Amino acid sequence: MPQQVKVGANIDFHFDGSERTLLNALEQQKLQVNFNCREGYCGACRCKLLSGEISYINEPLAFVRKNEFLPCCSIPLTDIEIEIP
Amino acid sequence: MAYTTFNRQMNDQMKEPMFYGNPVNVSRYDQQKHMIFEKLIEKQLSFFWRPEEIDVSKDRIDYQNLPEHEKHIFISNLKYQTLLDSVQGRSPNVAFLPIVSLPELETWIETWAFSETIHSRSYTHIVRNITSEPHKVFDDIMLNEKILERAEDVTRYYDHLIDGINLYQRCGEGTHTINGKEYSITLRELKRRLYLCMMSVNVLEAIRFYVSFACSFAFAERELMEGNAKIIRLIARDEALHLTGTQHILNIMAAGEDDPEMAIIAKECEEDAYAIFRKAAEQEKDWAEYLFKDGSMIGLNKDILCQYVEYITNSRMQAIGLKAIFSTTQNPIPWINTWLVSDNVQVAPQETEISSYLVGQIDNEVDGSDFGDFDL
Numbered sequence: 001m002p003q004q005v006k007v008g009a010n011i012d013f014h015f016d017g018s019e020r021t022l023l024n025a026l027e028q029q030k031l032q033v034n035f036n037c038r039e040g041y042c043g044a045c046r047c048k049l050l051s052g053e054i055s056y057i058n059e060p061l062a063f064v065r066k067n068e069f070l071p072c073c074s075i076p077l078t079d080i081e082i083e084i085p
Numbered sequence: 086m087a088y089t090t091f092n093r094q095m096n097d098q099m100k101e102p103m104f105y106g107n108p109v110n111v112s113r114y115d116q117q118k119h120m121i122f123e124k125l126i127e128k129q130l131s132f133f134w135r136p137e138e139i140d141v142s143k144d145r146i147d148y149q150n151l152p153e154h155e156k157h158i159f160i161s162n163l164k165y166q167t168l169l170d171s172v173q174g175r176s177p178n179v180a181f182l183p184i185v186s187l188p189e190l191e192t193w194i195e196t197w198a199f200s201e202t203i204h205s206r207s208y209t210h211i212v213r214n215i216t217s218e219p220h221k222v223f224d225d226i227m228l229n230e231k232i233l234e235r236a237e238d239v240t241r242y243y244d245h246l247i248d249g250i251n252l253y254q255r256c257g258e259g260t261h262t263i264n265g266k267e268y269s270i271t272l273r274e275l276k277r278r279l280y281l282c283m284m285s286v287n288v289l290e291a292i293r294f295y296v297s298f299a300c301s302f303a304f305a306e307r308e309l310m311e312g313n314a315k316i317i318r319l320i321a322r323d324e325a326l327h328l329t330g331t332q333h334i335l336n337i338m339a340a341g342e343d344d345p346e347m348a349i350i351a352k353e354c355e356e357d358a359y360a361i362f363r364k365a366a367e368q369e370k371d372w373a374e375y376l377f378k379d380g381s382m383i384g385l386n387k388d389i390l391c392q393y394v395e396y397i398t399n400s401r402m403q404a405i406g407l408k409a410i411f412s413t414t415q416n417p418i419p420w421i422n423t424w425l426v427s428d429n430v431q432v433a434p435q436e437t438e439i440s441s442y443l444v445g446q447i448d449n450e451v452d453g454s455d456f457g458d459f460d461l
Contacts, residue, residue, distance in 0.1 A: 034400065034416060036425040041128060042325040043332070043404055044422075061124055063332045063404065085403070 003052075003076040007031060007084060015076050021057065022071035026084070033071060033084055040073035047071055052080030088183045088254050098188060102344040103337060104279055105272065106186030113188055119337065122193040125330050129196050132326065134319050136207035141214045141312030148215040148310065154379035159310065161376055162297035164226050166320075167208045168236055169293060173201040173286075173327075176243045180282060183250055184275075190334075197330060200323050207316050214312075231375050235368055239289055242282040249275050273346065280338060280350050284358050287331040288365045290324050291401035292394065296369050299393055300376065302424040303385045314424070321425055328401075335405050355407075363410060366398040385418070392417040 002014035005022070011029065019025040023045055026033050036044040043062030047069060054074040064070060071082075092110040099118050101107055117123055151159065177198045185191045212219045226232055252261065252270045260269035298321050305314030341348025373390040381387065395411035402409055416422070 032415075032419075035422055037322070037325055037427040039427040041329055041427075042425075043329060044400070044425075046404070061121065061128060061326070062329050063336050065406075085400075 004079040005076055006079075006081040017075075022054065022074050022076060026071060031084060035072060038072045040070055043070065045070055045072045047085065048083035050081040050083055053077040054080060098186075101186040102347075103187055103190055103334065104181070104184045105276065105344070108183075109186060109188050109191050111188070112192065114192075117189050118187055118343070119189060119333075121333050122187070122189040122330070125326060125333075126189070126193050126196045129193075129200055129323070129326055132200070132319075132323055134203070136203065136210035136316060139207075139210075139312055139315050139319075141211055141316070144211070144310045144312045145215050147304075151309070152380075154377075155304075155382050157379060158300055158376045158382060159304065159313075160222060161229075161231075162300050163208055163212060164222060164229060165232055165235065165372070166294065166297050167205065167223070168226055168232050169239065169289060170201050170204040170208070172236075172239055172243070173289070174198055174205050176240070177201075177286070180243050180247050180250070183254065184279070193330060197327050200327075204320050204323070207320065211313055211316060231372065235293070235372070238364065238368065239285070239293070242278070242285040246275070246278040246282040249278050273350070276344075276347060276350050277354065280335075280347065280354050281357055281361070283331060283334055283338070284354070284361050287328065287335060287405065288361055288401070290328040290331060292362075292365050292369055292398055294321070294324050295397055296372055296376070296390060296394065298424075299390060299418060299421055300382070300385065302421055303382060303418075305424070306384055306420065318424055322427055325425070332404055339406065358405075358407060359410065362398055362402055362407070366394050366411075369394045389417050393421075 002016040004012055005015050005025065006012040007026070007029075011031070013025070013029050015022065015025050019028055021038075023033060023035060023038065033047070034044050036042040038045075040056075040058055040060035041062055043060070043064070046062070046064065048067055049069045050067075053076075054069050055077045056070075056074045058073045060070045060073055062070060069082075089108055092108040094107060094110075096107045096110070098109070098111075098113070099116055101118070103119070114123055148156065148159065175198065177194050181194050182191065185194060209219065209223075212222045216222065249270050252263075252268055253272070253275055256263075256270075258271050260267055262268075298317055301310065301314050301317040304310040335351075337343065338347040339351040341351075370391045373387050373394065377387045377390075392413050393416070395413040396416050399409035399411050399413065
């Protein structure tokens with residue numbers, strides 16, 4: 001079952017696993033997300049996780065607050081709602 | 086009070102704060118209060134590189150063909166970066182090691198500072214290659230007003246902290262008369278100096294390097310000075326990790342996780358923190374103006390670079406829980422991100438960027454089925 005990813009009020013798509021990470025999937029949707037290392041240590045792609053759960057492919061080294069996550073090294077575990085800063 | 090290189094007191098290191106507890110005795114990593122520092126060490130070690138591995142010979146021809154105003158941009162940035170890494174190669178050791186209380190953090194500080202010394206050596210590698218008179222470049226750093234102006238703000242917080250630690254470790258808290266002059270110090274004041282120093286280091290790693298990075302990559306986008314860009318890319322990768330390190334330290338401090346007084350101090354210093362960010366951003370914008378005083382370069386000008394400074398300042402501030410101070414929300418030079426991606430960084434073609442590439446190379450597991458087609 002692909003997970004639904006909601007970004008703000010207008011955009012939602014399904015994460016079907018054809019992209020390795022959420023960041024790749026967001027870029028496929030032509031969404032502009034800031035990024036640098038794409039490996040979880042710089043924290044540039046930090047987004048807000050409003051609802052749902054994600055799972056990290058690699059545990060990030062960058063500092064991540066409770067309601068935040070790094071799309072560069074994660075995939076959705078359930079349907080999620082996120083906010084790109 | 087006095088620093089000792091091997092603290093004889095039996096202490097539970099898991100109960101020590103990051104700083105200003107007991108000095109570290111046994112460097113042990115079997116137990117860790119903040120695992121993140123061990124992970125940062127591992128990552129930093131996996132990033133290891135040597136300047137000599139990167140071929141910069143084509144840069145010499147490129148440099149000679151640059152117009153004068155672009156030579157100025159290139160060489161001034163190198164000088165400024167040399168200053169920054171001169172400071173960073175020693176100051177974390179001198180300032181933080183005498184007061185650190187956790188072995189994993191102590192080793193992270195040493196690993197961090199060591200990697201900055203590689204950066205310093207790489208500047209000599211670059212400069213030696215593009216000019217037959219490298220001494221002129223380095224000598225000018227100590228004479229260049231624009232650079233010295235920045236040096237003042239880069240080093241001020243370090244020096245203030247080191248000065249306080251010296252007094253405290255010699256004489257303890259209180260007012261002391263030394264050579265006829267009165268000095269006073271309290272542990273609380275030292276904590277304040279530490280917090281501000283860490284904030285200023287965070288700003289250094291977060292903002293100050295990036296104007297130079299942008300210029301280096303802008304040259305390389307035109308296929309100029311590509312050897313230099315390769316080196317800068319490795320430096321940028323290291324700096325991003327150092328920045329993550331200081332962000333963690335600041336966030337642990339602000340949360341008061343291991344020293345509740347530090348959380349109060351972080352609150353008290355909030356205005357100072359904003360001021361440090363604001364001043365660094367202004368100085369970097371002035372620097373952009375100085376770089377482009379005789380003309381811009383293709384793909385970059387003063388205004389774009391200033392917007393970029395504002396953009397990264399905002400994002401770095403938000404990373405440590407401060408509010409953005411500039412209205413810029415878009416990255417004006419999105420192409421820079423491609424240069425900052427970790428897996429595009431390659432030292433030698435046969436090397437991969439997987440830091441764990443030696444782990445699991447040998448399969449040690451043997452069970453009965455492995456002997457299934459085995460006859461004697």
